[in-house]
Amino acid sequence: MATPNTWLIIGASRGIGLEFVRHNVSLGHRVIATARGSSSALDTIRQNAPDRVKVLTCDVSSSDGINEFIEQFVRSGEKKIDYAVINAGILEYPNRSLEMSFDHFAKHLHTNTVGPIIVAQKLLQLRDVAIGTVAFMSSDSGSTGNFLGFEDGFAAYSASKAALNQALRHMAEELKRKKSKTIILALHPGEVATDMGKIDISWDIDGGQIAAEDSVNGMVQVIQSKTIEHTGTFWTWENKNYPW
Ligand SMILES: NC(=O)c1ccc[n+]([C@@H]2O[C@H](COP(=O)([O-])OP(=O)(O)OC[C@H]3O[C@@H](n4cnc5c(N)ncnc54)[C@H](OP(=O)(O)O)[C@@H]3O)[C@@H](O)[C@H]2O)c1
Numbered sequence: 001m002a003t004p005n006t007w008l009i010i011g012a013s014r015g016i017g018l019e020f021v022r023h024n025v026s027l028g029h030r031v032i033a034t035a036r037g038s039s040s041a042l043d044t045i046r047q048n049a050p051d052r053v054k055v056l057t058c059d060v061s062s063s064d065g066i067n068e069f070i071e072q073f074v075r076s077g078e079k080k081i082d083y084a085v086i087n088a089g090i091l092e093y094p095n096r097s098l099e100m101s102f103d104h105f106a107k108h109l110h111t112n113t114v115g116p117i118i119v120a121q122k123l124l125q126l127r128d129v130a131i132g133t134v135a136f137m138s139s140d141s142g143s144t145g146n147f148l149g150f151e152d153g154f155a156a157y158s159a160s161k162a163a164l165n166q167a168l169r170h171m172a173e174e175l176k177r178k179k180s181k182t183i184i185l186a187l188h189p190g191e192v193a194t195d196m197g198k199i200d201i202s203w204d205i206d207g208g209q210i211a212a213e214d215s216v217n218g219m220v221q222v223i224q225s226k227t228i229e230h231t232g233t234f235w236t237w238e239n240k241n242y243p244w
Contacts, residue, residue, distance in 0.1 A: 006030040008081045010058055010119055011088025013039040015194035016137065019212040020085055023220060025049050032078060034058035034069060034088075054078075060088045060115025061107070070122045080130045083223055084123060086116040087137040093199040094153025105156045112160035117167045124175070124182065131182050135223050136168050138186040138234065145243030150203050165234065165244055172232030183226055186234040188242050189215045210237075 007024045011017040012033035018041055021033045025045055032054045033042050039055070046053040056072045059065030090111045095104060120134050140146065141154050142161025151158065165186055172184035191197060193209040218237035225239065234242040 004029050004052075005082035006032065006078070006080055008032045008034075008084040008123075010034050010060065010084070010086045010116070011137075012042060013037075014041065015196060016189055016192055016212050016215060017085070017087040018042070019216040020087065020220075021045055021053070023213070023216050025053060028052075032056060032073070032076070032081075036065075058088075058119070060086075060119055061111045062115075063118070066115065066118050066122060069119070070126075073123070074126065079128060081123070082132045084120070084131060084134045085137065085223070086119055086134065088116065089137060089139075089196075091154075091157045091196050091199070093157075093201075095156035096153055097155040100156050105159075108156040108160040109163065112157070113163040113167065116164060117171065120168075120171065120184075124180075133183040133185060133223055133226065134171075135185045135187055135219070136164060138165055138168075138188060140188045140236075140242065143234075143243050152202060169232050169244070176231065181228055183228055183231045185223065185226055185230065186242075187219055187222065188234070188236045189219060190237045 007029055009017050009020045009031060012021045013035035021031050021042065022045060024031050030052045034056045035042055036059045042055050046055055054076060056069060058069035090108060095108060116136055123131060139161045141148055141151055141158040142165050144162055168184055168186055175182055175184065190210045191205045192212055192215045194212055197209055215237045222235050222239045234244055236242050
């Protein structure tokens, strides 16, 4: 196999994040995975490859949760992350603009926008840790150029991903101004059959849902194919450039 890499997967207890862990461990890579609480799925993977898998705690919805994760990460002694995937996210359906509460809207923004950006910011502030790529799990729902107006019940979710997109684009530009070589990417994983994908929506998904294995297999190739020239760009799991 190629040289083993170190992957950091934030939000890896289940779904797409868990599949990123499985996929990369099966290829012989090292993985630092995070969950909010205990995860038997992650524990099993770690037991089978204890020298290559670390599990840390990270709740992205609060400043304290992020700070505790950063402290654990520093204590772990890791000095190099080849690929960080900031995957954690929520979709509490429905979240219509005409119905959602202040707190419900804020919960989507905290978890899907503020938390992911602050996790990345705090990792990038660790002066003795080299980070190759930070890939944020966005969504086609967050695109304003390709606005999906038929997605009834997705107002807070799509707003949170659109805001994530704008903040990560600024992160890419700020890093460029500092001459940093860290690559910042946004990804759309496709319509994936996970717990999040189980909601009862009223429209047809073009092409149906894909398996997490197929989505992750595609995204890993997308992430690894990008260089610093691609920083601040948005890609689907099929390696198609997506409109912001
Ligand atoms: N599935 C799709 O079709 C689809 C499409 C577009 C984009 N996405 C994006 O892909 C990402 C993964 O989605 P998924 O389908 O795998 O969803 P999922 O099965 O619901 O898994 C979500 C993951 O995020 C974690 N998470 C939720 N809130 C968190 C918090 N406050 N702090 C840390 N971790 C938290 C969950 O941990 P717990 O187990 O602790 O809850 C879980 O590991 C999300 O960002 C989602 O928006 C998914």
